[in-house]
Amino acid sequence: MTSIQPGGSLLTRRRRLLGPSLSLSYREPLHIVRGEGAYLYDADGRQYLDCVNNVAHVGHAHxxxxxxxxxxxxxxxxxxxxxxxxxxxxxxxxxxxxxxxxxxxxxxxxxxxxxxxxxxxxxxxxxxxxxxxxxxxxxxxxxxxxxxxxxxxxxxxxxxxxxxxxxxxxxxxxxxxxxxxxxxxxxxxxxxxxxxxxxxxxxxxxxxxxxxxxxxxxxxxxxxxxxxxxxxxxxxxxxxxxxxxxxxxxxxxxxxxxxxxxxxxxxxxxxxxxxxxxxxxxxxxxxxxxxxxxxxxxxxxxxxxxxxxxxxxxxxxxxxxxxxxxEGLQEHARVTGARLLGGLRELQADHVSIGDVRGVGLFVGFELVRDRATRDPHAALASELVNRAAARGVLLSTDGPDHNVIKIKPPMVFSGGDADRLVETVDAVLTELRSSQEQAGTALGDSRGGRIDSMS
Ligand SMILES: Cc1ncc(COP(=O)(O)O)c(C=O)c1O
Known part of the structure; x- marks a missing residue:
């Protein structure tokens, strides 16, 4: 979401002025103006659950x-x-x-x-x-x-x-x-x-x-x-x-x-x-x-x-x-991380595209694959999941050499309810993608992929 400014949109001005090797996350870049706890807010006041930002460790703007x-x-x-x-x-x-x-x-x-x-x-x-x-x-x-x-x-x-x-x-x-x-x-x-x-x-x-x-x-x-x-x-x-x-x-x-x-x-x-x-x-x-x-x-x-x-x-x-x-955040990470891993592992039973779920505390990831037996990485699905989750107000990111790992490392104040919302969103998007693919009779092609990696 970008605002109209003299000299073009924020995106245009950024592209003109900042080094071109800097990247932007998401197909629709976000214009984030405020953060609080595990949440970010864009210029239109829309709230996003931040599941990625391990920098805002004790919560945005603590x-x-x-x-x-x-x-x-x-x-x-x-x-x-x-x-x-x-x-x-x-x-x-x-x-x-x-x-x-x-x-x-x-x-x-x-x-x-x-x-x-x-x-x-x-x-x-x-x-x-x-x-x-x-x-x-x-x-x-x-x-x-x-x-x-x-x-x-x-x-x-x-x-x-x-x-x-x-x-x-x-x-x-x-x-x-x-x-x-x-x-x-x-x-x-x-x-x-x-x-x-x-x-x-x-x-x-x-x-x-x-x-x-x-x-x-x-x-x-x-x-x-x-x-x-x-x-x-x-x-x-x-x-x-x-x-x-x-x-x-x-x-x-x-x-x-x-x-x-x-x-x-x-x-x-x-x-x-x-x-x-x-x-x-x-x-x-x-x-x-x-x-x-x-x-x-x-x-x-x-x-x-x-x-x-x-x-x-x-x-x-x-x-x-x-x-x-x-605030006892180390123990909180242990408990909330276990709940998140449990939820994701349950999802794995329903979605064959989730090849592996792993993590320790609030440092978690899961792999998307085309085929569980061959473990063929599915970067296009990972990219689509991340973009669709962002549209639903849940911020995720991809990583790994094959760009097919969804990485999760939220601010440590991420609550059990936040973990449940993340799992529900992944479930909803993967279900939506599965049914749209079934209707179209296709698998997501790599052309719909694109990197969302960020190291932060
Ligand atoms: C493991 C690791 N070490 C070092 C760095 C570099 O840190 P910075 O970007 O603050 O210079 C990063 C950044 O992503 C990192 O992931």
């Missing part, structure tokens, strides 16, 4: 977070070269949420900046530039992060894998080379991963860092077999690589069982990176690491980040942590 930012903005905003109580208090509160060996914090302005810094820390500590990364991963928008993100370098416009990047297999129990929940599945992926790391190490290119998400997100909300992340980090450690857990998408209680997705996998990273939910929409990121790595990085070159760790960001970050604790 009053406590907004007030914290306003109060600090009224007083002061400056860089970290002055003593300030709030940034130290924030570092104390954040590091207290992590295992004891992760005790030193750096603040940044985005997840990309956090991952970029993490790579610099690991490279300075080990002296080795090679990075091991998981297939189909995305870690950010800088040059080096694109170089270690197979999602980008193997995608449209990508330049392919560089020699200093080692790619280990994506542990996808539904579509990968090793499938199912059996005890040997993690080990099968790990033995292939070790082979990649060993081979490069033998050639004199041992990795200095191994970076992974505990639940690979843009790869399609992949829930790896238990023990995979711990095993991958151990495989890296065997070559002296620093294990980095990217919690930009999955951190801050979203998985329910633990504050961190790496914790739920029993893994022990030496660097953790954070972004998106950490500031509830305010640009903020963080890196937390060990004393030894931080000391190695303090080699005489100052790390200066003009905006990183400013008092306004720190006040907002503190407020977010306060809300997560006081």
């Amino acid at each position: 009053p406590r977070v907004v007030e914290a930012g306003i109060a600090q903005m009224r007083l002061l905003n400056t860089n970290t070269r002055y003593l300030h109580e709030t940034v130290v208090a924030y570092a104390e509160r954040l590091t207290a949420l992590l295992p004891g060996h992760l005790e030193v914090a750096y603040f940044t302005n985005s997840g990309s900046e956090a991952n970029e810094l993490a790579l610099r820390l690991a490279r300075t500590a080990t002296g080795r530039p090679d990075v091991a990364t998981v297939d189909v991963a995305y870690h950010g928008n800088t040059q080096r992060l694109v170089e270690i993100s197979p999602y980008k370098f193997n995608g449209p416009g990508g330049a392919g894998r560089r020699d200093d990047v080692q790619v280990v297999p994506l542990p996808d129990p539904y579509r990968g080379r090793h499938r199912g929940a059996g005890a040997g599945v993690a080990e099968a992926y790990l033995s292939e991963s070790r082979a990649v790391l060993d081979e490069r190490a033998a050639a004199g290119h041992a990795a200095g860092a191994v970076i992974a998400e505990a639940i690979p997100s843009v790869a399609g909300q992949i829930v790896p077999p238990p023990g995979w992340l711990a095993g991958l980090f151990d495989a890296g450690r065997a070559h002296g690589a620093v294990p980095i857990a990217d919690e930009v998408q999955v951190g801050f209680g979203r998985v329910g069982a633990d504050m961190w997705a790496f914790g739920a996998q029993g893994a022990r990273p030496d660097i953790v990176t954070m972004g998106k939910p950490i500031g509830n929409g305010h640009p903020l990121g963080a890196v937390v690491t060990t004393r030894a790595i931080a000391d190695a990085f303090a080699n005489g070159m100052e790390y200066f980040n003009t905006f990183g760790g400013n008092p306004v960001s720190a006040a907002i970050g503190l407020a977010v942590l306060g809300v997560i604790a006081d």
